[in-house]
Amino acid sequence: DTEVTQTPKHLVMGMTNKKSLKCEQHMGHRAMYWYKQKAKKPPELMFVYSYEKLSINESVPSRFSPECPNSSLLNLHLHALQPEDSALYLCASASSDLYEKLFFGSGTQLSVL
Amino acid sequence: EDQVTQSPEALRLQEGESSSLNCSYTVSGLRGLFWYRQDPGKGPEFLFTLYSAGEEKEKERLKATLTKKESFLHITAPKPEDSATYLCAGGGFGNEKLTFGTGTRLTIIP
Numbered sequence: 001d002t003e004v005t006q007t008p009k010h011l012v013m014g015m016t017n018k019k020s021l022k023c024e025q026h027m028g029h030r031a032m033y034w035y036k037q038k039a040k041k042p043p044e045l046m047f048v049y050s051y052e053k054l055s056i057n058e059s060v061p062s063r064f065s066p067e068c069p070n071s072s073l074l075n076l077h078l079h080a081l082q083p084e085d086s087a088l089y090l091c092a093s094a095s096s097d098l099y100e101k102l103f104f105g106s107g108t109q110l111s112v113l
Numbered sequence: 114e115d116q117v118t119q120s121p122e123a124l125r126l127q128e129g130e131s132s133s134l135n136c137s138y139t140v141s142g143l144r145g146l147f148w149y150r151q152d153p154g155k156g157p158e159f160l161f162t163l164y165s166a167g168e169e170k171e172k173e174r175l176k177a178t179l180t181k182k183e184s185f186l187h188i189t190a191p192k193p194e195d196s197a198t199y200l201c202a203g204g205g206f207g208n209e210k211l212t213f214g215t216g217t218r219l220t221i222i223p
Contacts (some may be wrong), residue, residue, distance in 0.1 A: 106154075
């Protein structure tokens with residue numbers, strides 16, 4: 001299984017809602033990532049988890065809260081988002097030896113109204 | 114600060130018309146230069162990793178090459194299914210973070 005699975009595929013939420021994005025991989029990878037991508041722009045790194053510990057937070061606003069319950073799962077909790085947070089949210093994973101060979105999920109297209 | 118710049122921003126080719134995409138990079142302690150393909154609304158798909166100048170890798174109609182300052186993605190006799198955005202990214206030693214370029218949107222016209 002070489003897939004990274006993200007749910008939901010699409011999400012529409014209001015600015016007062018709380019929602020969560022989920023990501024799962026069963027490749028035994030020890031590094032997991034959240035990226036944000038706006039249309040026609042490259043992916044922007046948000047968070048990196050390495051061996052289930054948060055190793056990088058790219059100064060992301062606290063309305064985004066990551067969680068890594070175990071080595072296969074990664075969540076992104078969303079609260080009080082702004083319309084400018086609308087984007088494609090991508091999860092990726094990599095083995096501990098090859099951080100650069102990222103396997104990406106198909107993403108969650110998020111719209112904040 | 115690491116930088117990766119891709120050109121052209123967009124490229125339209127006739128089916129069968131070969132061309133090259135450019136990626137210029139300034140990455141401290143480069144450990145690898147990576148190419149990804151991204152279809153609309155999907156996550157990037159890994160294509161190649163290049164580790165040292167002079168290295169070349171091929172996959173079907175694609176060939177990636179690396180010099181000390183640039184990487185090229187050559188596409189030979191492209192087909193419409195090769196239409197996508199091609200992203201280049203650089204990673205430095207001791208840094209878990211990849212620096213992505215803005216991509217080249219490639220359109221192959223039948």
